Amino acid sequence: MRIPILKLYDCLLVSIQWELDDATALQFQEDLLQKIHETSANGVVIDITSIDFIDSFIAKVLGDVFSMSKLMGAKVVITGIQPAVAITLIELGISLDDVMTALDLEKGLEKLQQELGE
Amino acid sequence: MRIPILKLYDCLLVSIQWELDDATALQFQEDLLQKIHETSANGVVIDITSIDFIDSFIAKVLGDVFSMSKLMGAKVVITGIQPAVAITLIELGISLDDVMTALDLEKGLEKLQQELGE
Numbered sequence: 001m002r003i004p005i006l007k008l009y010d011c012l013l014v015s016i017q018w019e020l021d022d023a024t025a026l027q028f029q030e031d032l033l034q035k036i037h038e039t040s041a042n043g044v045v046i047d048i049t050s051i052d053f054i055d056s057f058i059a060k061v062l063g064d065v066f067s068m069s070k071l072m073g074a075k076v077v078i079t080g081i082q083p084a085v086a087i088t089l090i091e092l093g094i095s096l097d098d099v100m101t102a103l104d105l106e107k108g109l110e111k112l113q114q115e116l117g118e
Numbered sequence: 119m120r121i122p123i124l125k126l127y128d129c130l131l132v133s134i135q136w137e138l139d140d141a142t143a144l145q146f147q148e149d150l151l152q153k154i155h156e157t158s159a160n161g162v163v164i165d166i167t168s169i170d171f172i173d174s175f176i177a178k179v180l181g182d183v184f185s186m187s188k189l190m191g192a193k194v195v196i197t198g199i200q201p202a203v204a205i206t207l208i209e210l211g212i213s214l215d216d217v218m219t220a221l222d223l224e225k226g227l228e229k230l231q232q233e234l235g236e
Contacts, residue, residue: 001119004135006165008223013131017122047124105126 003028005035007051011112012036012074012077015042015047015105020054023062032065036074043112044069048104049080054088070098079108121146123153126199129230130154130192133223138172143179150183154192161230162187165223167198172206181212188216193217193233199227 006013012035015089020028036044046065054062066076077100080087089096100115102108121143124131130153138146154162164183172180184194195218199207207214218233220226 002136004133006121006124006131006133006223008131008227013124013126015122015124018120105124109126 001027002031005032006054007039007041008036008109010041011043011045011109012039012041013045013047013055013105013109015050017050017073019051020058020061022057022061025058029061029065029068032070033072036069036072042116043075043076043077045077045105045108045112046077047079047108048085049082050106052082052084056092059088059092061095063096064088066096066099072083075100075112077108077112079105119145120149121137122190123150123158125153125157126227128234129161129163129227130157131163131165131167131223131227133168135168137169138176138179140175140179143176147179147183151186151190154187154190160191160234161193161195163195163197163199163223163226163230165226166203167200167222169203170200170202172203174206174210177206177210177212181207181214184214184217193218193230195230197221197223 001013003016069076079102081101100111102111121132121134187194197220199219218229220229
């Protein structure tokens, strides 16, 4: 299973709507970085509204994806972090300090476009 | 495998990036109609840029999805139809007469918003 990555103007949109298994998460990491490279995207919005539980491996992979995307020059906005996911991320020390967050996809996209417009 | 459906304002966005098997196509049909119902979406953009071949079953399911979405009151735009896919659709008699088409996701979304704005 692979997660589709949509290109909309200079941003990439990803919606993770089902719990990720380890292989899918790693494949997603590779696909996203490849897509950033291919499309020269300036920003990425990752919506995880539907995820209400993540384990430590997935949390680490997600944390890595954010850092890697930033290294490649793309700003990342995460939207729809659920309470349990927020707890897991912080408890695992994945602070996402420099990652922007928003309530939903629309707000995330607006935030990103504001940020990119500056 | 299920295909994620993104909600952006009053539209739904779907990008089909890998060849569909029969079960996935049927699941997608069910998911999309359910999501139209849940979100009261006015429009749907389905991007099939990455699909360069479809068989008769998938073509029929896609044709059905378009008709069903319209019945539910959502306008459908298909984007990125590849030459071989266009040939298959027409040869199978799936004319998509009332379905709007566009070159890519951006143009599809613009077309849909124009149409909905009228």
